[in-house]
Amino acid sequence: MDNTLRSLRFRREREDSWRQLETLLAQAERRSATSLSDDEMLAIPALYRAALSSLSVARATSLDQALIDYLEALCARAYFFVYGARSSLRERVDSFFARDWPHAVKLLWRETLAAALITLAGAITAFMLVSADPDWYSAFVSPEMANGREPAASTETLRATLYAGADEKSGLGVFATFLFTHNAQIAIFAFALGFAFCLPSSMLLAYNGCALGAMFAVFAARGLALEFAGWVFIHGVTELLAVILAGAAGLRIGWSIAFPGTLSRMQAAERAGRQGGVVMVGVVVMLFMAGLLEGFARQLITSDALRWTIAAATGAAWAAYFYRGDRSVDDRP
Amino acid sequence: MSTIALETRAEPDVRALVTPEGVDLRVRLAAVSERGIALIIDLCIIVGVLIALTLAAISVLSETSFKDSSEVAQIIWLLGFFLLRNFYFTLFECGSRAATPGKRLMGLRVVARDGAALTADAVVARNAMRELELYLPMIFLISRGEEVEAWIILSGIVWCGIFVLFPLFNRDRLRAGDLIAGTWVLKTPKQTLLPDLTSDSRAPDGLFAFSLAQLDVYGVKELQVLESVLRTADAAAMAAVAERIRTKIDWNKPASETDQEFLSAYYASLRRRLEQRLLFGVRKRDKHDRT
Numbered sequence: 001m002d003n004t005l006r007s008l009r010f011r012r013e014r015e016d017s018w019r020q021l022e023t024l025l026a027q028a029e030r031r032s033a034t035s036l037s038d039d040e041m042l043a044i045p046a047l048y049r050a051a052l053s054s055l056s057v058a059r060a061t062s063l064d065q066a067l068i069d070y071l072e073a074l075c076a077r078a079y080f081f082v083y084g085a086r087s088s089l090r091e092r093v094d095s096f097f098a099r100d101w102p103h104a105v106k107l108l109w110r111e112t113l114a115a116a117l118i119t120l121a122g123a124i125t126a127f128m129l130v131s132a133d134p135d136w137y138s139a140f141v142s143p144e145m146a147n148g149r150e151p152a153a154s155t156e157t158l159r160a161t162l163y164a165g166a167d168e169k170s171g172l173g174v175f176a177t178f179l180f181t182h183n184a185q186i187a188i189f190a191f192a193l194g195f196a197f198c199l200p201s202s203m204l205l206a207y208n209g210c211a212l213g214a215m216f217a218v219f220a221a222r223g224l225a226l227e228f229a230g231w232v233f234i235h236g237v238t239e240l241l242a243v244i245l246a247g248a249a250g251l252r253i254g255w256s257i258a259f260p261g262t263l264s265r266m267q268a269a270e271r272a273g274r275q276g277g278v279v280m281v282g283v284v285v286m287l288f289m290a291g292l293l294e295g296f297a298r299q300l301i302t303s304d305a306l307r308w309t310i311a312a313a314t315g316a317a318w319a320a321y322f323y324r325g326d327r328s329v330d331d332r333p
Numbered sequence: 334m335s336t337i338a339l340e341t342r343a344e345p346d347v348r349a350l351v352t353p354e355g356v357d358l359r360v361r362l363a364a365v366s367e368r369g370i371a372l373i374i375d376l377c378i379i380v381g382v383l384i385a386l387t388l389a390a391i392s393v394l395s396e397t398s399f400k401d402s403s404e405v406a407q408i409i410w411l412l413g414f415f416l417l418r419n420f421y422f423t424l425f426e427c428g429s430r431a432a433t434p435g436k437r438l439m440g441l442r443v444v445a446r447d448g449a450a451l452t453a454d455a456v457v458a459r460n461a462m463r464e465l466e467l468y469l470p471m472i473f474l475i476s477r478g479e480e481v482e483a484w485i486i487l488s489g490i491v492w493c494g495i496f497v498l499f500p501l502f503n504r505d506r507l508r509a510g511d512l513i514a515g516t517w518v519l520k521t522p523k524q525t526l527l528p529d530l531t532s533d534s535r536a537p538d539g540l541f542a543f544s545l546a547q548l549d550v551y552g553v554k555e556l557q558v559l560e561s562v563l564r565t566a567d568a569a570a571m572a573a574v575a576e577r578i579r580t581k582i583d584w585n586k587p588a589s590e591t592d593q594e595f596l597s598a599y600y601a602s603l604r605r606r607l608e609q610r611l612l613f614g615v616r617k618r619d620k621h622d623r624t
Binding site: 011055278 | 350352353354356358359360404405407408411412414415419429430431442444446448449450451452453454455456457458459461462463464465509512513514515519521522523524525526527529530531532553556557560561564601604605607608611612
């Protein structure tokens with residue numbers, strides 16, 4: 001009778017299929033899954049299940065620790081490959097814009113409303129403070145941000161800042177890029193800050209509103225309210241909405257950690273975080289568009305009416321995109 | 334059956350990952366040190382690319398007089414910095430290996446805690462939190478404003494301490510981003526299949542005939558220690574182990590017998606005996622197990 005160990009015979013019978021799986025995985029990981037032929041692609045799940053059953057048997061009958069360690073590592077590698085996400089970039093991008101993003105934004109409507117109100121409250125407060133006493137202005141708007149738009153400036157200077165840039169078109173690209181990266185950083189920050197129980201996010205949102213309100217007060221005092229609004233909202237509709245959404249996603253995380261409801265705190269944080277992740281990808285896209293509008297459109301278009309039209313159009317477009325009804329996904333949070 | 338195997342190796346960093354087929358893969362959490370090194374490697378890559386990008390931008394700026402190209406250089410630098418800072422981690426972790434180059438070098442990968450496929454939004458959420466955990470403390474370190482009040486510095490230190498040390502204070506070594514995204518970082522070692530110790534040429538059975546009494550002295554735990562001693566093949570360790578076993582089982586050592594031969598033969602016999610009993614449902618865990 002064959003005197004080799006039963007577990008050794010077991011191993012010899014199956015070793016080849018394990019090695020085959022290992023080679024295929026290595027190839028798929030090194031390059032992409034597309035480098036495998038159809039047959040090889042189909043072989044992986046079958047080989048994976050065979051390895052998995054080998055692992056079960058080995059655990060029950062073999063005392064060769066090296067063998068079990070090997071099979072555990074191999075099965076885990078194959079598991080991640082077989083059950084990992086398998087959609088192409090194109091499919092992912094399509095489903096993101098068609099469903100996932102608007103859906104996630106829609107679910108956040110309460111937080112979005114809260115974030116918008118916080119921003120508005122900041123704006124109104126700053127507006128009233130600066131209207132009453134222009135010295136408050138420097139508390140809300142830093143000098144580099146003000147860039148000459150100060151309470152002490154003459155009406156003509158203020159008016160000029162609203163329409164500047166039209167004659168000097170160079171450097172617009174750099175300016176747009178700078179605005180985009182700067183604002184995106186702030187939005188990501190507003191999102192991440194939500195983790196600390198909503199408070200820092202709310203403060204950031206309120207501060208954002210304050211800067212706007214303070215500037216508005218300065219221009220409104222000179223009778224430039226409409227012109228200023230056109231200057232801000234041509235890109236501001238998109239940009240403010242993006243920052244508000246980022247803050248809303250942050251608020252949701254902080255809120256779910258503080259009040260997890262029937263879920264555990266961990267589960268609640270996880271759910272809010274994933275939803276927020278979807279919103280955040282979209283926020284970066286929105287800020288990119290806002291950067292383009294601010295850097296190019298605002299500098300090139302100096303007609304108030306046109307600025308207002310663009311602002312209204314973007315606002316309507318976002319509202320329709322996010323909140324139009326029936327998207328054939330259930331709306332439970 | 335596998336539950337028996339589980340209780341023999343209850344290690345603190347092993348977690349259950351049950352596949353849809355119902356097999357527990359027993360994955361291992363990455364150590365904090367490994368994740369730290371992976372992060373340092375990634376940061377080095379980021380800084381390296383940034384320096385290269387800056388040098389390239391400067392050389393373009395200084396060499397060309399066209400205004401357009403200098404503008405392009407600036408845009409590329411600004412965008413490059415932004416993308417590296419925010420999307421270096423995200424892009425790599427969205428790939429099929431779910432690991433940045435640093436993690437890949439350390440044999441780590443990001444995995445959804447529930448065992449399902451890792452989604453892009455989870456990766457985005459986990460990396461957006463880096464803003465708080467990594468970049469804020471770094472900015473805090475770099476900026477040394479002289480007019481900053483003491484309480485701001487203090488609260489900054491507390492803030493950074495909470496986020497930076499977060500992974501040290503929970504069972505699963507999650508950082509705040511992992512917590513939010515429902516992920517954790519696991520080891521995915523590239524294990525090679527080592528040869529079976531009983532497969533190489535053995536001395537004829539007549540030479541090493543162990544009695545059942547001699548074999549029933551030890552259990553699975555000792556067998557596995559013996560396996561690691563044989564695989565390491567350190568002469569001093571083998572001599573010491575062989576000596577102990579010979580004493581324990583009253584083995585008369587013939588003059589020609591080497592420690593290696595003796596240990597291999599004893600390992601094979603012990604494994605045969607224990608595996609036989611395993612088939613009858615008896616698992617002798619260690620030498621104290623009297624089943």
